[in-house]
Amino acid sequence: MPATIYDVAKKAGVSIATVSRVLNKKDNVSEETKQRVMDAIEELNYVPNMIASALMTKKMSTLSLLIPDVINPFFSEIARGVEDAANNYNYNVIVCNTDYDLKKEAVYLNLLKQKSVDGFIVASAIYNDKNVYDLIKQDYPLVLLGREIDGIEKNTRTDVIVSNDICGGYQATKHLIELGHRKIDLILGPKEIKVNRDREKGYRKALRDHGIAVDKNRIHNGRFKIEFGCSKALEILRKKEQPTAIFAGNDIIAIGVLRAAKSLGYDVPGDLSVVGYDNTILAEIADPPLTTINQQMYKMGYMAAEMLIKRLKGDKKPAQRVIFETKLVVRKSTAKPR
Amino acid sequence: MPATIYDVAKKAGVSIATVSRVLNKKDNVSEETKQRVMDAIEELNYVPNMIASALMTKKMSTLSLLIPDVINPFFSEIARGVEDAANNYNYNVIVCNTDYDLKKEAVYLNLLKQKSVDGFIVASAIYNDKNVYDLIKQDYPLVLLGREIDGIEKNTRTDVIVSNDICGGYQATKHLIELGHRKIDLILGPKEIKVNRDREKGYRKALRDHGIAVDKNRIHNGRFKIEFGCSKALEILRKKEQPTAIFAGNDIIAIGVLRAAKSLGYDVPGDLSVVGYDNTILAEIADPPLTTINQQMYKMGYMAAEMLIKRLKGDKKPAQRVIFETKLVVRKSTAKPR
DNA sequence: CTTTGCTGTGTAACCGCTTACAAATTGATA
DNA sequence: TATCAATTTGTAAGCGGTTACACAGCAAAG
Numbered sequence: 001m002p003a004t005i006y007d008v009a010k011k012a013g014v015s016i017a018t019v020s021r022v023l024n025k026k027d028n029v030s031e032e033t034k035q036r037v038m039d040a041i042e043e044l045n046y047v048p049n050m051i052a053s054a055l056m057t058k059k060m061s062t063l064s065l066l067i068p069d070v071i072n073p074f075f076s077e078i079a080r081g082v083e084d085a086a087n088n089y090n091y092n093v094i095v096c097n098t099d100y101d102l103k104k105e106a107v108y109l110n111l112l113k114q115k116s117v118d119g120f121i122v123a124s125a126i127y128n129d130k131n132v133y134d135l136i137k138q139d140y141p142l143v144l145l146g147r148e149i150d151g152i153e154k155n156t157r158t159d160v161i162v163s164n165d166i167c168g169g170y171q172a173t174k175h176l177i178e179l180g181h182r183k184i185d186l187i188l189g190p191k192e193i194k195v196n197r198d199r200e201k202g203y204r205k206a207l208r209d210h211g212i213a214v215d216k217n218r219i220h221n222g223r224f225k226i227e228f229g230c231s232k233a234l235e236i237l238r239k240k241e242q243p244t245a246i247f248a249g250n251d252i253i254a255i256g257v258l259r260a261a262k263s264l265g266y267d268v269p270g271d272l273s274v275v276g277y278d279n280t281i282l283a284e285i286a287d288p289p290l291t292t293i294n295q296q297m298y299k300m301g302y303m304a305a306e307m308l309i310k311r312l313k314g315d316k317k318p319a320q321r322v323i324f325e326t327k328l329v330v331r332k333s334t335a336k337p338r
Numbered sequence: 339m340p341a342t343i344y345d346v347a348k349k350a351g352v353s354i355a356t357v358s359r360v361l362n363k364k365d366n367v368s369e370e371t372k373q374r375v376m377d378a379i380e381e382l383n384y385v386p387n388m389i390a391s392a393l394m395t396k397k398m399s400t401l402s403l404l405i406p407d408v409i410n411p412f413f414s415e416i417a418r419g420v421e422d423a424a425n426n427y428n429y430n431v432i433v434c435n436t437d438y439d440l441k442k443e444a445v446y447l448n449l450l451k452q453k454s455v456d457g458f459i460v461a462s463a464i465y466n467d468k469n470v471y472d473l474i475k476q477d478y479p480l481v482l483l484g485r486e487i488d489g490i491e492k493n494t495r496t497d498v499i500v501s502n503d504i505c506g507g508y509q510a511t512k513h514l515i516e517l518g519h520r521k522i523d524l525i526l527g528p529k530e531i532k533v534n535r536d537r538e539k540g541y542r543k544a545l546r547d548h549g550i551a552v553d554k555n556r557i558h559n560g561r562f563k564i565e566f567g568c569s570k571a572l573e574i575l576r577k578k579e580q581p582t583a584i585f586a587g588n589d590i591i592a593i594g595v596l597r598a599a600k601s602l603g604y605d606v607p608g609d610l611s612v613v614g615y616d617n618t619i620l621a622e623i624a625d626p627p628l629t630t631i632n633q634q635m636y637k638m639g640y641m642a643a644e645m646l647i648k649r650l651k652g653d654k655k656p657a658q659r660v661i662f663e664t665k666l667v668v669r670k671s672t673a674k675p676r
Numbered sequence: 677c678t679t680t681g682c683t684g685t686g687t688a689a690c691c692g693c694t695t696a697c698a699a700a701t702t703g704a705t706a
Numbered sequence: 707t708a709t710c711a712a713t714t715t716g717t718a719a720g721c722g723g724t725t726a727c728a729c730a731g732c733a734a735a736g
Binding site: 014015016017018021028029030033052054055056057058 | 682684686687688692
């Protein structure tokens with residue numbers, strides 16, 4: 001049985017209120033009493049029970065982070081950023097993998113509410129996520145990461161952190177166009193995820209700006225999986241209207257594209273240019289190293305946690321919307337078309 | 339203000355004890371009362387407060403996982419396994435990144451104890467970790483993952499899950515020897531991490547078994563970082579007694595070695611064979627794809643969480659020690675020496 | 677010497693549940 | 707109809723802290 005505040009009080013010869021005071025560095029406790037309490041704490045190896053205190057204060061110093069999948073380096077970097085920021089403020093973070101599954105997300109949220117986590121960071125980015133609307137409606141402290149939510153202008157507490165994906169899509173496409181590519185296929189993740197729509201917008205705008213007609217048949221949606229990137233690329237490369245470049249919705253899909261190209265004996269970038277998105281470690285390591293769009297995952301995660309914690313500590317400023325800029329990172333997977 | 343059990347009781351016209359009973363599916367509550375309570379819960383949108391209940395029951399249905407770094411794919415796969423298993427039993431998991439830093443680990447553990455997490459999974463694998471000994475001494479529910487701890491035979495609750503790293507080291511080295519290599523350098527992570535000692539043991543045994551003298555100068559310890567792998571490999575490859583193969587302590591180091599080789603204009607595997615360890619996604623994607631030793635990260639994580647939860651639920655069987663077997667995965671980074 | 681205002685500490689209510697125990701209700705049995 | 711066991715429900719005491727409020731002790735002021 002671990003020692004309680006009563007044990008400490010008894011050993012120090014004071015009341016539990018006094019112990020609580022020194023524990024919380026509150027008001028006035030004489031140096032002498034404080035010392036006696038500290039000694040008792042030391043002797044008894046006392047660890048305060050945050051559960052009991054949370055019952056009164058409603059503060060557990062725990063955040064929850066909802067992401068689709070930690071294994072995806074994009075999200076593990078975000079998770080690391082969140083965790084580091086949280087740790088910095090003496091918070092912990094409960095990580096939940098939703099696999100882009102709204103039902104799973106709902107189950108998690110319900111459990112987390114029961115546990116009185118102080119706030120939520122939702123990075124699982126599904127379009128029109130009812131769960132998220134509910135959280136906002138019920139006024140839970142919340143930061144949305146990498147996802148917007150429409151029609152909540154009147155809301156004043158939910159901060160949003162996003163990347164400028166339209167710009168990212170534009171940068172990638174422009175890079176390919178400037179290299180001389182005209183037939184550029186776009187292989188995206190699911191339509192339900194907002195970032196894919198934005199990246200597509202950027203792609204379309206870049207083509208338009210350079211007087212290239214947008215061909216709907218060159219735009220493909222699917223999943224953020226190597227296998228999808230590979231099979232879709234195989235399909236595309238076998239058609240008559242072969243592209244000279246493929247812009248993938250993220251690095252994982254791009255890896256799949258590289259694999260497909262390799263299996264068909266294509267040289268990248270000689271026969272086919274490939275651009276990824278995210279600039280995860282995968283892009284750096286891929287063969288050839290991927291030209292990709294950099295996102296600041298770690299910073300976004302860090303900032304999300306920081307903003308959330310500041311709000312929990314009473315920050316009343318109106319909801320922020322922070323946009324992180326993207327950057328083109330040129331490596332070896334893009335070149336002029338033959 | 340969220341509804342409490344009192345609100346529900348009042349609305350349903352029963353006592354809070356009865357509400358608690360239907361909530362916990364306890365003993366005898368007549369169908370009729372139960373229905374009334376359920377309706378009240380529904381109407382009030384009541385969410386039970388687990389903090390309050392935990393104060394009595396001491397169960398928060400929360401596990402904590404200590405790993406060095408989620409960004410390392412080896413650990414993110416473990417984390418995913420842990421989380422999936424936990425979720426399966428309606429538990430959540432708090433993930434903490436220790437960066438192999440004992441002080442950080444201690445701070446985390448202290449905070450987690452305050453939060454009354456139900457149990458710990460420690461995968462941060464530092465040799466002779468005082469924190470871990472303390473946990474065991476204080477009889478906290480604990481599973482050790484990927485790390486052993488000496489001198490706790492009498493302990494009956496702490497399960498241990500490890501990979502057979504001696505075997506893994508042996509397999510990797512044997513593979514190189516059988517290809518004809520005789521000068522094989524070993525670039526490991528820190529000595530303080532047990533797995534490195536085991537992998538070295540396997541390496542030594544393989545050499546001995548094949549009548550090759552072990553040259554201490556060929557064994558190097560450092561960090562599990564690309565940069566370390568790269569700089570150490572550069573150093574090695576510039577010496578006169580150049581190896582024809584390098585066995586790296588994990589895939590990350592191996593990636594660094596590949597980078598070094600590339601920067602010196604070496605062909606892998608033509609001029610130099612490289613073997614990694616772990617078989618993370620990085621090995622698959624590397625250029626050339628890495629020959630490596632497979633570890634079952636996801637399964638180990640899953641099992642760790644499952645064993646821990648079973649113990650929390652009252653399983654009294656003596657402490658288990660589960661050993662996962664490794665497997666050589668041959669890809670394109672190894673070949674006969676010139 | 678009484679009053680005033682600090683400072684330092686103790687008392688007890690409360691946070692929202694669980695649960696041992698008591699009490700009330702029901703139906704069957706004597 | 708009275709008795710008893712079984713079933714259903716209520717009462718109240720915690721769980722381990724926080725905190726409003728009361729109060730004691732003491733120095734300075736009147």
